[in-house]
Amino acid sequence: MYRKTYARIDGKILENNVKEIKNKYKDYQYYIGVVKNNAYHHGMRVIQNLIRGGINYFAVSSLEEALLVRKYTQDIPVLVLEPVDVEFIDDVLNNKITITVESLDYLKSLNKIDLAYEVKIHLKLDTGMNRLGLKTSKEVKEAVKIISKNEQLFLEGIYTHFATTGVQDFYYDRQVENFLDLTSEIDLASIPIVHLDRSLTLVTHDKLPYANGVRLGIAMFGFSGSRTIGKGFKATLRNIKRNLYVKKYHISPTILENDLQLSTAFSLYSSVMTLRKVKKGEVVGYNASYQVNEDGVIATIPIGYADGVSKEYGYVVIRNKKYPIVADAMDMIMVLVDETVKTKDKVEIFGDTITIQEVKGRLNINAQHLFNRITTRVPRVHVDGKDEVEIKY
Ligand SMILES: Cc1ncc(COP(=O)(O)O)c(C=O)c1O
Numbered sequence: 001m002y003r004k005t006y007a008r009i010d011g012k013i014l015e016n017n018v019k020e021i022k023n024k025y026k027d028y029q030y031y032i033g034v035v036k037n038n039a040y041h042h043g044m045r046v047i048q049n050l051i052r053g054g055i056n057y058f059a060v061s062s063l064e065e066a067l068l069v070r071k072y073t074q075d076i077p078v079l080v081l082e083p084v085d086v087e088f089i090d091d092v093l094n095n096k097i098t099i100t101v102e103s104l105d106y107l108k109s110l111n112k113i114d115l116a117y118e119v120k121i122h123l124k125l126d127t128g129m130n131r132l133g134l135k136t137s138k139e140v141k142e143a144v145k146i147i148s149k150n151e152q153l154f155l156e157g158i159y160t161h162f163a164t165t166g167v168q169d170f171y172y173d174r175q176v177e178n179f180l181d182l183t184s185e186i187d188l189a190s191i192p193i194v195h196l197d198r199s200l201t202l203v204t205h206d207k208l209p210y211a212n213g214v215r216l217g218i219a220m221f222g223f224s225g226s227r228t229i230g231k232g233f234k235a236t237l238r239n240i241k242r243n244l245y246v247k248k249y250h251i252s253p254t255i256l257e258n259d260l261q262l263s264t265a266f267s268l269y270s271s272v273m274t275l276r277k278v279k280k281g282e283v284v285g286y287n288a289s290y291q292v293n294e295d296g297v298i299a300t301i302p303i304g305y306a307d308g309v310s311k312e313y314g315y316v317v318i319r320n321k322k323y324p325i326v327a328d329a330m331d332m333i334m335v336l337v338d339e340t341v342k343t344k345d346k347v348e349i350f351g352d353t354i355t356i357q358e359v360k361g362r363l364n365i366n367a368q369h370l371f372n373r374i375t376t377r378v379p380r381v382h383v384d385g386k387d388e389v390e391i392k393y
Contacts, residue, residue, distance in 0.1 A: 001379055001390055004271040004344075005303045008351070009042045011049035011384040013265035017220050018053025020261055025202060030193050030213030032079065033220060035069060036061040040221050041371040042266055043380040043391045047072040050220065057193075059215055063088055066097045079122055079157070082132065086110050093117050098156060100124045102132040107143055115152040122157035122193070127178035128171065129163040134182065141185040157193035157213070158183070166204035167227070168246055168254050176208065176252075200225045203258045222264035222356075223367050227256045264367075267351030268374060270303040272318065272343050273332070284334050285327025297337050299323070301347050304331040308373035309349055314362050317348040 022031060033055035039046045047058070047069060059079045060066050066078045079098040086109050092099055093116055101107045102124040110119075123143055126133030134140050147153045160179050166172040179196060188194060188210055195213030197205075202214050203225045219225065229239060246253070276298050284290040284298055292298075301316065303309045311328040318341050327334040335347075350359045360370045380391040 001381075003302050004269075004273075005307060005378060006269055006390070007374055007378050007380045008267045008269060009046060009380050009382050010265040010267075011046055011382055013222070013263045014042070014046050014220060015049040015053040017222060017262045017265075018050055018055055018216070021216060021219055022054045024258070024260055025207075025214070027207050028212055028214050030057050030195065031055050032057040032059050032195060032213055032215045034059045034081075034198075034215050034217035036065055036081070037372065038065075038068075038376075040217065040368060041374055042221065043382060044068045044072060045380075045382045045389065045391050046265075049384065051076060053220075055216075055220075057213070063091060063097065067091075067095060070095050070097075077120070081124075086113060089113060089115065089119065093119060098122060100132070101143065101147075102126075102134065104134070104139055104143060104146075107146055111146055111150055111153070118152050118154050120154050120156045121147060122159055123155065125158065125160040125179060125182045127160040127175040127182065129161050129175075131161070133160065137182050137185045140182050144186045155191055157195065158188070158191045159193075159195045159213075159215075162196065162198060162201045165225070166201040166254065167256070168242055168251055169204075170249050170251050172201060172205070173252050199223070203260065204254050204256070205252065206255070218367055219260070219262065221266070221367065221371070222262045224258055224260035224262045226258045226260065229256055264356050266356065266371060266374075268303075268309070268349040268378070269351065270301045270316075270347045270349060272299045272337075272341060272345045272347060273302045274300045275337070275341065275343055276300075286329060290326040290334075292336075297339060297341065298326070299335045299337045299341055299347075301333050301335060302331065303347075303349065303378075304329050304333060306330045306375065307378050308375050309333060312363055313349065313359055315354060317351075317353045318345050320353070322353070 033050045035058055057077050058069050059081050061082050063084045066080050069078045077098055083102055083106050084099050098120040101121050124133040126135045147155045162175055164171045193213045194211045196211050197214045199217055199219035278292045278298050280294045282292050311325050315322045315324055316335055323335045323337045325333050326336050350356055382389050382391050
């Protein structure tokens with residue numbers, strides 16, 4: 001690494017997160033780790049930690065991503081959540097990838113191919129997201145019939161995706177009802193893997209009795225989705241209101257608080273590149289956007305909006321002290337510091353002191369978007385106990 005800007009990814013933390021989730025939500029057979037977008041930008045090397053934690057299936061967006069997973073595991077099954085063009089079916093078969101069937105047209109074109117080996121299929125049902133999936137019970141019945149007649153097609157799984165979080169949420173209930181309706185003309189129990197929940201719906205509702213799989217994304221990366229009910233007059237009033245709303249609209253009970261002990265594994269660091277003294281009244285950065293109030297010191301840090309970091313982050317930490325970011329550019333930020341800061345000092349953008357929770361709040365984005373912001377230009381240093389490996393992203 002030449003430029004001292006990097007993301008530190010702690011694999012052990014992810015391993016422990018998966019163990020904790022499995023320990024608190026014991027009743028599933030399949031814990032499907034969603035590692036699309038380079039494992040939510042943590043880098044695919046975390047796959048080995050997720051497996052050690054207990055993930056026994058992976059899910060990704062594309063065949064490209066599935067092949068990346070195959071660099072880390074040959075045995076654990078990998079489901080592609082989007083349809084893979086049938087012209088690439090040989091690559092699917094040669095790499096033992098599971099595919100999603102989300103329309104009858106797609107299934108019919110697959111059915112016409114003389115397949116060299118059996119292909120594993122998960123049927124995707126559209127219960128209300130209107131993104132992918134079969135939309136009627138008739139279509140589902142026909143799909144199951146086509147698959148059962150073709151010896152080279154194996155219906156291993158069936159799933160849907162929730163559009164909302166399930167928090168006092170009639171739309172979650174509607175999607176559950178739609179799932180039961182869509183599967184009413186098939187023998188759901190005969191399909192080996194049934195998976196509906198994602199991280200947030202897993203923690204906000206009791207287990208659906210017919211599901212034996214769960215797709216875990218953001219929970220693995222440290223977000224439990226627990227909401228504090230709170231104490232005191234205002235919180236009590238808020239809870240009474242919530243309960244009345246739930247009763248009035250016959251909404252299924254929501255589990256608001258959970259005791260999952262999860263941690264984030266992603267920290268972002270840089271270092272002080274140069275320091276310069278500035279006099280009261282001088283300006284800093286493009287458009288002379290910041291004017292110095294009193295004589296001081298500006299530290300220039302080699303991380304900018306091309307790496308995903310801008311002035312909106314607010315602060316950085318150097319030598320355990322918070323300093324404000326006063327200007328930004330494509331490749332650098334400028335920070336107002338004091339005489340105690342030295343060149344080459346380590347700079348925390350987020351990590352132990354400035355939490356991801358704090359930064360995502362300041363930027364008003366969710367954790368997925370924050371991880372996604374840290375671009376591929378920033379090397380990931382994957383830490384696994386004593387081992388540290390810089391990943392070519
Ligand atoms: C189909 C599907 N399942 C599961 C997930 C994981 O969701 P989460 O990160 O909320 O657990 C995603 C994420 O986008 C998804 O698209």
